[in-house]
Amino acid sequence: MAKQNPNSAIVGLDIGTTTVRVVIAEMIDGELEIVGVGEAESKGLRKGVISKPDLTVESIRRAIEAAELMSGLHVDDVYVGLGGAHIKGQNSDGMIAIPGRHQEITRDDINRVIGAAKAVSIPQGREIAEVLPQEYKVDDQDGIEDPLGMISSRLSVSVHIVTSPVAAKQNVVSSVQRAGFNVAGVYLSGLAAAEAILSDEDREYGAAVVNIGGETTTLAIYQRGSVWHTSVFPVGGTHFTNDIAVGLRTPIPEAERIKREEGCAFRMLLTPEEAAELIEVPSVGGRAPRAVSRQILCDILEPRAEEILAHVQEEIKQAGFDRQLSSGIVLTGGGSLLNGIVEVAEQVFNAPVRIGAPGDFNGLIDEDMQPAYSAAIGLALYGLRCELGLVSGVASRQQQRRPPANPLKDKVKSFFGIKR
Ligand SMILES: Nc1ncnc2c1ncn2[C@@H]1O[C@H](COP(=O)(O)OP(=O)(O)OP(=O)(O)O)[C@@H](O)[C@H]1O
Numbered sequence: 211m212a213k214q215n216p217n218s219a220i221v222g223l224d225i226g227t228t229t230v231r232v233v234i235a236e237m238i239d240g241e242l243e244i245v246g247v248g249e250a251e252s253k254g255l256r257k258g259v260i261s262k263p264d265l266t267v268e269s270i271r272r273a274i275e276a277a278e279l280m281s282g283l284h285v286d287d288v289y290v291g292l293g294g295a296h297i298k299g300q301n302s303d304g305m306i307a308i309p310g311r312h313q314e315i316t317r318d319d320i321n322r323v324i325g326a327a328k329a330v331s332i333p334q335g336r337e338i339a340e341v342l343p344q345e346y347k348v349d350d351q352d353g354i355e356d357p358l359g360m361i362s363s364r365l366s367v368s369v370h371i372v373t374s375p376v377a378a379k380q381n382v383v384s385s386v387q388r389a390g391f392n393v394a395g396v397y398l399s400g401l402a403a404a405e406a407i408l409s410d411e412d413r414e415y416g417a418a419v420v421n422i423g424g425e426t427t428t429l430a431i432y433q434r435g436s437v438w439h440t441s442v443f444p445v446g447g448t449h450f451t452n453d454i455a456v457g458l459r460t461p462i463p464e465a466e467r468i469k470r471e472e473g474c475a476f477r478m479l480l481t482p483e484e485a486a487e488l489i490e491v492p493s494v495g496g497r498a499p500r501a502v503s504r505q506i507l508c509d510i511l512e513p514r515a516e517e518i519l520a521h522v523q524e525e526i527k528q529a530g531f532d533r534q535l536s537s538g539i540v541l542t543g544g545g546s547l548l549n550g551i552v553e554v555a556e557q558v559f560n561a562p563v564r565i566g567a568p569g570d571f572n573g574l575i576d577e578d579m580q581p582a583y584s585a586a587i588g589l590a591l592y593g594l595r596c597e598l599g600l601v602s603g604v605a606s607r608q609q610q611r612r613p614p615a616n617p618l619k620d621k622v623k624s625f626f627g628i629k630r
Pocket residue numbers: 225226227228229230252257258293422423424425426427446447448449451466469470471543544545546547548549582
């Protein structure tokens with residue numbers, strides 16, 4: 211029988227367009243361990259947004275049940291991700307006067323200046339999903355990470371604000387509740403994925419995380435330890451599958467299988483012999499299968515990969531970060547598993563590119579699938595930060611940017627095999 215009241219269990223739930231993924235982590239002897247994972251085919255979402263909650267509720271239930279079964283734990287509270295093509299990021303500034311002479315900046319002042327930076331006009335039907343402080347300016351001294359206790363008469367802050375349609379979050383929360391679980395916290399799944407795979411150095415020196423999902427691709431740019439740009443594109447791995455289905459006139463499930471098993475998005479990886487090799491492609495409507503060369507499959511995948519990544523590159527350029535990402539581009543998400551995508555990305559970005567995965571799962575997950583679990587793991591890590599009191603409200607979010615030296619965190623890091 212499943213254990214009740216697992217106070218130490220932390221559950222990350224990533225409701226993706228193609229797959230719902232769950233990670234159950236538990237504090238065991240002071241160390242965080244992943245004790246259960248589960249996934250289920252996702253239904254009722256379009257471009258990362260829940261459109262048919264009845265179907266999504268069932269997918270959530272099945273994914274959590276699978277993780278419960280593996281862990282022997284009973285899940286109540288979950289930390290759930292918010293995604294979707296309608297999510298938008300923008301930067302903003304705020305400034306306040308510190309009353310009195312030679313006053314120390316208090317936690318209250320910090321909350322106040324963040325409140326001032328948040329006071330941007332937001333279109334009707336949207337809400338602020340996240341406010342991420344970037345840096346503070348105390349009088350004329352800029353680049354301050356934490357102004358608490360400094361003497362000043364004027365305090366400024368720059369923040370990254372992420373907004374989302376009000377209904378998107380409501381649908382996520384109500385679907386989780388209807389599935390029978392309590393929402394302990396909501397966090398952007400794109401940021402959760404990035405935070406699960408980036409080292410402190412990556413965040414400091416500059417990195418762009420490109421999370422290629424099923425119908426969305428999320429970009430998050432980090433520098434000097436903070437988030438400077440986020441955006442979501444309505445494209446993802448499903449587009450490759452559809453291109454194969456149309457181009458080779460084969461049913462979608464076959465196209466998906468061919469993509470995963472035989473696909474290559476970078477022509478130069480194939481030797482002439484491999485390029486000429488024939489793949490059997492089932493036809494639609496009961497017709498006989500046909501033989502198609504690997505080269506033809508590559509001719510379908512490569513331009514689509516270039517197109518998707520070129521959109522991302524354009525956005526990085528527009529944001530002014532194209533020559534500033536010393537730690538390069540990190541691809542993650544299920545779509546990053548496409549053979550050859552790193553090589554295409556290196557050409558498009560003209561920068562170092564690698565696949566980012568959260569690391570060792572104690573064998574609970576096939577190593578090849580780990581990048582697809584970045585968001586679910588990141589949500590469990592977010593949950594851990596919440597439960598350590600590092601994320602409650604604006605003040606502790608400040609701490610969250612620069613978590614204090616914490617043996618627990620090191621254990622988490624070493625558990626996940628994160629190289630820092
Ligand atoms: N081995 C593989 N080779 C190529 N593509 C793969 C492979 N494994 C998974 N994918 C693709 O990854 C995509 C799904 O990725 P992921 O699970 O990260 O998306 P999601 O979270 O469900 O969707 P989204 O983030 O857009 O809401 C699918 O298009 C799938 O075909």
